Amino acid sequence: MSSAGLTAAAMAAALRRGEVTPQELLADARAQVSRLDSSLNAFLALTDDLADRQAERATEMLRDDRLGAGPLCGIPVALKDVLCVEGYPTTAGSRILENFRPPYTATAVQRLIDAGAVPVGKTNCDEFAMGSSTENSAYGTVGNPWDVERVPGGSSGGSAAAVGAGMVPISYGTDTGGSIRQPASLCGVVGFKPTYGRVSRYGLIAFASSLDQVGPFAHSVEDAAVAYAVVAGNDPRDSTSVIDAVEDPLSALRDGVRGMRLGVPREYMGDGLEAGVRERVTEAIRVLEELGATVEEVSLPSTELGLSTYYIIAPAECSSNLARYDGVRFGMRVERPSLTETYLRTRDQGFGNEVKRRVMLGTYALSSGYYDAYYRRAQKVRTVIAREFDAVFETVDALVCPTSPKVAFTTGAIQDPVEMYLNDALTIPVNLAGLPGISLPCGFSDELPVGLQVIAPRLQDARVFRVAAAYEAATEWHRHRAPLVAA
Numbered sequence: 001m002s003s004a005g006l007t008a009a010a011m012a013a014a015l016r017r018g019e020v021t022p023q024e025l026l027a028d029a030r031a032q033v034s035r036l037d038s039s040l041n042a043f044l045a046l047t048d049d050l051a052d053r054q055a056e057r058a059t060e061m062l063r064d065d066r067l068g069a070g071p072l073c074g075i076p077v078a079l080k081d082v083l084c085v086e087g088y089p090t091t092a093g094s095r096i097l098e099n100f101r102p103p104y105t106a107t108a109v110q111r112l113i114d115a116g117a118v119p120v121g122k123t124n125c126d127e128f129a130m131g132s133s134t135e136n137s138a139y140g141t142v143g144n145p146w147d148v149e150r151v152p153g154g155s156s157g158g159s160a161a162a163v164g165a166g167m168v169p170i171s172y173g174t175d176t177g178g179s180i181r182q183p184a185s186l187c188g189v190v191g192f193k194p195t196y197g198r199v200s201r202y203g204l205i206a207f208a209s210s211l212d213q214v215g216p217f218a219h220s221v222e223d224a225a226v227a228y229a230v231v232a233g234n235d236p237r238d239s240t241s242v243i244d245a246v247e248d249p250l251s252a253l254r255d256g257v258r259g260m261r262l263g264v265p266r267e268y269m270g271d272g273l274e275a276g277v278r279e280r281v282t283e284a285i286r287v288l289e290e291l292g293a294t295v296e297e298v299s300l301p302s303t304e305l306g307l308s309t310y311y312i313i314a315p316a317e318c319s320s321n322l323a324r325y326d327g328v329r330f331g332m333r334v335e336r337p338s339l340t341e342t343y344l345r346t347r348d349q350g351f352g353n354e355v356k357r358r359v360m361l362g363t364y365a366l367s368s369g370y371y372d373a374y375y376r377r378a379q380k381v382r383t384v385i386a387r388e389f390d391a392v393f394e395t396v397d398a399l400v401c402p403t404s405p406k407v408a409f410t411t412g413a414i415q416d417p418v419e420m421y422l423n424d425a426l427t428i429p430v431n432l433a434g435l436p437g438i439s440l441p442c443g444f445s446d447e448l449p450v451g452l453q454v455i456a457p458r459l460q461d462a463r464v465f466r467v468a469a470a471y472e473a474a475t476e477w478h479r480h481r482a483p484l485v486a487a
């Protein structure tokens with residue numbers, strides 16, 4: 001029987017009982033990829049040699065107790081193609097990095113390798129992680145496992161689809177404004193964005209450095225907590241890495257929510273929500289109440305400013321980060337007689353439309369004469385948004401709300417960039433404030449998954465997992481698999 005669709009915890013237990021080997025789990029993952037990826041396009045590259053080597057290594061680690069095999073030892077994982085793996089193609093979904101092979105490995109990936117995890121391949125994503133549907137990838141769109149005509153969300157759509165389709169039990173993405181939580185919501189899986197600074201950004205291709213965070217996708221809250229714990233922790237190679245020790249995310253997993261105070265931000269339940277999303281999330285909040293939490297409405301009045309603030313700050317940082325793609329140092333080069341023309345033609349042909357739009361927005365916002373009006377003001381609003389969260393967390397322990405205002409939409413259905421940006425209205429404020437947040441399955445609307453978002457104060461990542469685990473334990477939604485998972 002194939003292991004496709006099992007949790008990592010179930011796979012790890014089977015490995016320890018000797019019922020399966022890392023090589024067999026890897027073979028199952030590959031079989032599922034080759035059966036489904038011609039329609040899903042979740043993977044941009046397979047890292048076959050690395051996977052084989054790691055399966056060997058895991059076998060050894062599992063055999064010898066002294067090697068301290070952890071929970072991800074021998075478990076197949078997938079990596080968003082913005083995470084550098086030495087010697088393997090890393091494109092960030094962009095033409096401009098088509099032939100780029102990084103000379104070093106991201107810290108998060110190195111920690112997975114050290115833990116004996118088995119990286120199967122690199123997943124498709126919006127170009128440089130800019131988007132909410134994975135339609136901005138230079139390498140084709142990705143199908144949603146629940147309906148291949150629909151988008152998986154984005155920008156980490158390939159990572160979400162790879163777990164949703166049972167190709168791997170764990171994958172990693174990045175979340176700058178919602179790119180882990182929103183695709184998790186649309187693909188019916190768990191997706192966790194850690195507190196900013198918890199997971200090293202070293203070796204992560206930068207989009208907006210003050211917002212970017214690496215985090216996992218999984219079928220269960222426990223798997224997500226384990227997958228987070230393996231990659232979390234201080235890294236001297238990332239100057240924004242948090243120094244404090246990581247609280248064990250598994251420590252509070254079974255504590256329940258009795259006596260906890262949960263807030264529902266009024267602004268997150270407003271007009272923009274689809275009816276089905278509102279109903280499922282309202283029911284989920286009732287479940288948490290029945291489990292003994294007290295639930296109250298709270299207000300984050302500046303929520304509506306989140307999107308406009310983000311769309312100054314993120315493009316500003318993007319325009320600066322992407323200046324390095326000049327056709328000289330990395331990837332693609334369109335050779336022209338003069339250096340300036342080489343820069344211009346390389347960037348013109350190498351970048352897609354959304355990336356160009358962001359570079360122009362950011363360059364404009366940072367230009368002299370406009371800096372104060374846009375960038376400086378956006379930074380002030382960012383502070384206001386963060387303080388509103390601080391104030392609310394004086395009275396409640398965590399927030400619960402929808403992740404995405406809508407379920408997965410049909411590929412090609414949204415053409416207007418601003419309409420696309422609205423998909424992240426409920427996830428972006430969390431990034432602006434640097435908070436941890438999770439999305440977990442809470443039911444279906446028109447047979448498409450709906451996600452519940454849980455948000456906690458900075459560094460209270462364990463609390464996010466506690467609330468999410470309590471909800472999950474009381475419901476069955478996390479057990480549902482897309483019909484295509486089983487052959």
Ligand code: GLN
Pocket residue numbers: 129130131132154155174175176177178179180207314424
């Ligand atoms: N969709 C948002 C954007 O396009 C967020 C992307 C992300 O989190 N990487 O910027």
